[in-house]
Amino acid sequence: MLRSACRRIGRAALTALVAGALAASAGTAALAQQAGRSIVRDAETEALLQDYLRPIFKAAGIRSGSVEVLLIPDPSFNAFVANGRQMFVNTGAIIDSKVPNELIGVLAHETGHLAGGHLARLREQLERAKTLALIGGLAGMAVSVGGAIGGSADTARAGMGLGAGVGEIARRNLLAYARSEEYAADQSALQYLAATGQSAAGMLTTFRRFAEDTMFLSRRVDPYAQSHPMPTERIDQIEAAAKASPSWGARDSAQLIARHDLVRAKLVGFTEQPQLAMRRYPMTDRSLPARYARAVVAYRLGNAADALRQVDGLIKASPNFPYFHELKGQILLETGRPREAVPPLRKAVSLASSSGLLKVLLGHALVETGDPKNVDEAVKNLTVGLQADPNFSIGYRQLARAYAMRGDTALAELATAQGDFVEGEIKDAKMHAQRAQNGLKRGSPGWLRADDILTYQPPPKTR
Incomplete structure (x- = not known):
């Protein structure tokens, strides 16, 4: 089930690094573009990422449930963290990782940022840089004004140069700090991989890919004006340590590679142009991933009957793989069955x-049947599902419909309020929460959940 979630990545969720001070760097520009994009949800992909991250988080001393891992529908190879509680992974990073180890190395690096508290410290550095730039700007302004009053054009120009120079020093100091944190995250990643018995070979492969992608720019790029180390420098820094690790020769298990290949195929089928997907997985390729991708493409092209026929073939080949059954259910549900x-x-x-x-x-499918006999089962599945995944707003919409079908108007209002809240529609959420409270017993669990929404105060906006 690859679908867009009714949720957007807020700019406030990204570090102040993106907001301004480092906007000149290519990496930061990419993050700034990500800030307005939707996320997508897919149970299979998210389960795989969690399995990749679980041992890494354990080695880093991070509780798995404390970090939300989110998918961005973007073909570029990228991953990043925000606010210490979220990790974003582009679908392109998964698709372009030929083996799990390549992606795991990137995830380990991002975990290093989380474990090191780099974002919080980077915000502190940014505030210092702002202060330095402000002081320099005021000093330059004073010199410039003094020169103008005294009739000295040279002094006025010198004052303007002073302000600009101090601002540039502040910016470069901040960039240097950011590069040092990148090096630290690299070293942490190497430690986590070694601790979990995994090779850093995939991490090196990824950095070499970055180096090749940026090689044509290297002669024109000022290395001191970048938020990340130059790729060749990173390779030199980590290669010796990686090869010295006892885990250097470790390889991904055949089972993990098989799951990775299926997820890549699914993402290709759902996110790439159909003709491109068919080039990756031509009819001559009879592997399970290729058949998976082609089934998805058939569905996207509107040929539900052919897609279902292909999915039935996948189920016959691997009857205990849950996500083939999921795809069949999704196709039937979304085609009105x-x-x-x-x-x-x-x-x-x-x-x-x-x-x-x-x-x-x-739960969604059970609600869509319109059969009152299915309502209780729908409520149970939606409630339990949302307990495990409380940020899935679509689930609250379906839960509201299920409660309405059962005649529980107050609980329907509460579910609507929760859906609005997840989507950031705080005003609407409070309105529905008030309606819910009016119909619920004071102090009951539902009443208290509504009260949490009514008493919520949004954090102050950051500049």
Whole structure:
């Protein structure tokens, strides 16, 4: 189930680094562009990323549930962290990672930023840089004004130059600090990989790819005006340590590679142009990932019957793989056949019982049947699914419909309020929460959840 979530990456969630001081660097520009993009949700991809991150987080001393991992529908190879609680991974980073180890190395690097508290410290450095630039600007202004009053054009120009010079020094100091944090994250990544018995070979492969991509710019780029170290420098810094690790020769398991290849194929099928996807996975390729990608492409092209035929072939080949059943259920649900979607989605949930997203999808299908006999099962799956994945706003919309079908108007209002809250529509959330409270017993769990929304105060806006 690859679908856009009704949620956007707020600019405030990114570091102040993106906001201004480092806007000249290519890496920062990319992050700034990411800031306005939607995220996408997919149970299979997210489960794989969590499995990659779980041992890395343990080695870093980070509780897995404390970090939200979000997918961005972007073809570029990139991942980054924000506010110490979120990690963003581009779909392109997964697609372009030929083996799990290449992606795991990048995730380990980003974990180094989280564990090191780099974003918080970077904000402190940014405030210092702002102060230095302000002081320099005021000093330059004073000299410039003094020169103008005294009739000295040279002194006035010198004052303007002083202000600009101090600002440039502040900016370069901040960039130097950012580069040092990148080096620190590299070293942390090497430690995490060694601690988990994984090779850093994939990390080196990725950095070499970055080096090749930027090689044509290297002669024109000022290395002191970048927020990241030059790629060749990074390779030199980590290669010796990586090869000295006892885990250098470790390889990904065949099972992990198989899962990785299936996720890559699914993402290609859903995110790339159909003709490009078919070039990657031509009809002559009879592997399971290729068949998976082609089934998705058939569905995207509007040929649901052919897509379902291909998915049935996938299920026959691997009957206990939950996400083939999920895809069948999704196709049936989204083509107006919710009753037929329920059995494969029930099967998917039974095979991947920890997935909140799958339970929400099953609950959605049960609601769409319009059958009152399915309402209780829908409420159960949606409630449990949202407990596991409380930021999935679509689930609250379906839960509101289920409660309305059952005649629980107050709980329907509460679910609507929760959906509005997740989407950042605070005013609407408070309105529906008030309506919910009016129909709920004071002090009950639902009443308290509504009260949490009513008493919520948004944090002050950051510049």
